[in-house]
Amino acid sequence: MTEMTDAPDAEDLAPPSLDDDNRLTDEFVRLVSEAVDDGDNNLAQELVNPLHNADIADLFELIDEDERAPLAGVLGDLVSADVLAEMNEHVREDLIEVLEPGQIADLTEQLETDDAVAIIEDLDEGEQQAVLAELEPEDRAAIESALTYAEESAGRIMQRDLVxxxxxxxxxxxxxxxxxxxxxxxxxxxxxxxxxxxxxxxxxxxxxxxxxxxxxxxxxxxxxxxxxxxxxxxxxxxxxxxxxxxxxxxxxxxxxxxxxxxxxxxxxxxxxxxxxxxxxxLLSGAGEGDINEPIRDSYKARVRWLIANLATAMVASFVISIFGAAIEQMVALAVLMPIVASIGGNAGTQTMAVSVRALAMNELTRSNTRRIIVREFRIAILNGGTIAILIGIGTALVFANPILGGVIALAMLINIVVAGFAGIFVPVMLERLKQDPALASSVFVTMITDTMGFLAFLGLAVASGLVGF
Structure with missing residues (x-):
């Protein structure tokens, strides 16, 4: 007589859902995706049911875009309001597009005001009105009031429910x-x-x-x-x-x-x-930098800064063109120019990153700007002196030309000091002009360091008599 055994359940079949870093495993995501593709709705629900709301939101972000709507249909009530609140905004927009206004209203009524606003504010105006019409009068009034405040203001993120x-x-x-x-x-x-x-x-x-x-x-x-x-x-x-x-x-x-x-x-x-x-x-000009952002939006955000960088790079190229004859006389100048510009750019980026952070944290204010500028100037002199000595000695030995070593050493010192000053001056000036220091600082700092690096190096080469002009 054959002994009957119970069929294995989803927990027996499924690999661990989370790895040691508390991230959904590749095997688990693949198993859920295959269950949806095979129409095994019960297995998909059993696999996902034990997950935390934040992990369910992560699951939607990890699967392919065309699989998100089918997965939402299979999971049903498991895609709760709290899951939507935890979800990446671009992924959430994809799901909301397939929901009726009444369904969206039911979900938002379960959330705190700030989370409900985060969902509704991403809808088109027509969709917003349709969803608001489905809400209870009290909830609708709270959300409509919150939407009157500016984005990224306290009014948008506050909760109305309190004691x-x-x-x-x-x-x-x-x-x-x-x-x-x-x-x-x-x-x-x-x-x-x-x-x-x-x-x-x-x-x-x-x-x-x-x-x-x-x-x-x-x-x-x-x-x-x-x-x-x-x-x-x-x-x-x-x-x-x-x-x-x-x-x-x-x-x-x-x-x-x-x-x-x-x-x-x-x-x-x-x-x-x-x-x-x-x-x-913003410092890198990468837009939102969200891997779920539509390709078209990422392209538009990035390409405009690349065009801006192209324009500023032409300024540095113009400086090089002025010394074209000098470069032709000594190939070593062409070999060493990128080093001067690169080190100066890195020095400027270091100072700029510190400055932007300090401005964002309210650590750099009008009362201590002069002290911070002096501090960064001293750091730049120390850094510049160290790098100048190293590059100067190395160049003199490699090219058997002490004058060339002295020229690049002095040019490096000048460029690093200028880079340190630009790295703090540009963000501070942008902030004083009511512009986001993180948005445009990198473009201007790069232009200053590249241009000054080439100008200092080539100009000193001509002034020292290494080459004619």
């Missing part, structure tokens, strides 16, 4: 209020205390509320000093406030000083990552 109480309450009344009102938000770290005009006058952390007797007045335990966030403040500045004052959450106030929302540290973590990535990518 605010009058200061005449005692701790017992506050606890009873929290227990009896089931419609209050369930995720908060502190209670905001407001005056009759709904202006915040203090905050109470939950730990304080839980550790004092019921008859103690809220006004006696609340912290009156608090960091208030203006609703129109840029999100990068908000992140700096959280970092500087070690905040877990902060109240958002309108122009009249009335409490209208709060921002929590989990939202700030995303902002810090986004802003840091944005500055790095």
């Amino acid at each position: 605010a109480v009058p200061e005449h309450m005692n701790v017992g009344q506050l606890i009873d209020y929290l227990r009896e009102h089931g419609d209050l938000t369930t995720e908060f770290w502190e209670v905001y205390v407001v005056d009759p005009s709904h202006k915040p006058v203090g905050t109470c952390q939950l730990s304080w509320i839980l550790r004092v007797p019921r008859d103690i007045a809220v006004a006696d335990i609340m912290k009156r000093e608090q960091t208030l966030i203006p609703v129109d403040m840029d999100q990068e500045e908000v992140a700096l406030r959280f970092q500087k004052y070690n905040l877990i959450s902060a109240a958002v106030v309108n122009e009249d000083g009335r409490l209208i929302g709060m921002i929590t540290v989990d939202d700030i973590l995303h902002i810090v990552e986004d802003e840091a990535s944005e500055d790095v990518l």
Whole structure:
């Protein structure tokens, strides 16, 4: 008689879903993709069901673009509102395109206001209106109000759901209020205390509320000093406030000083990552740098900076053309020119990166600009002197020409010092002109270092009598 055994379930068949770095494994992604292609919906759901919302969002980013809509159809309710909130915006746009306005509305109603706004703001105006029409009046009013604020402002990222109480309450009344009102938000770290005009006058952390007797007045335990966030403040500045004052959450106030929302540290973590990535990518002219960004958008973002670099490179080429006759007299000049320009460019990039970061972190301000310029100038002299000695000695030995070694050494020193100055001067000037220092600094710094490098080297070669002009 044959013994019957249970069929293996998905857990027995599936490879580990996450590797040692907490990333979805190639084998797991392939198995889910094959299950969808084979029409084995049950297996696909069983495989994905144990995953965290963030890992499900990662799964959609890892599979091919044409597989995302079929996978969403197979997973059904597993593609929850929280999964959409965790998803890359370009991937999310692909999925939202196949959803009806009513479905999008159902999903956004399950989210905090800031996450719902992040989804709806990416829709076309017509689609926005269709989705908003499907929302409950209260939710629609909150989202429409948030959309009136500028992008990347505190108003866009704040949550409307918070707990605010009058200061005449005692701790017992506050606890009873929290227990009896089931419609209050369930995720908060502190209670905001407001005056009759709904202006915040203090905050109470939950730990304080839980550790004092019921008859103690809220006004006696609340912290009156608090960091208030203006609703129109840029999100990068908000992140700096959280970092500087070690905040877990902060109240958002309108122009009249009335409490209208709060921002929590989990939202700030995303902002810090986004802003840091944005500055790095802007320095390279790579646009958003998102691997899920449409090819056309990536092309448009990158090509304009390449064209700008082409224009600035022509300035350096013009300088070389002036000394064309001198270069023909000594081939060594052509051999050594790229070294001068390259080292100068790297030195300028180092200083520029430090300057852009310092400006972004509010570490470089009008009050200390002169001191920082002097500091970078001294560093440039030390770096320039070290590299000049090395390249000078090496050139003199290789080409058996001490004068040529001295020329390239002095040119290198000049170019590195100029590069250090340009690396801080250009970002500071752009910031003073209300331009993003990360956006255009690299173009100008590269032009300055290349042009000065060629001009210094070739000019000194002519001045020293190495070649005629």
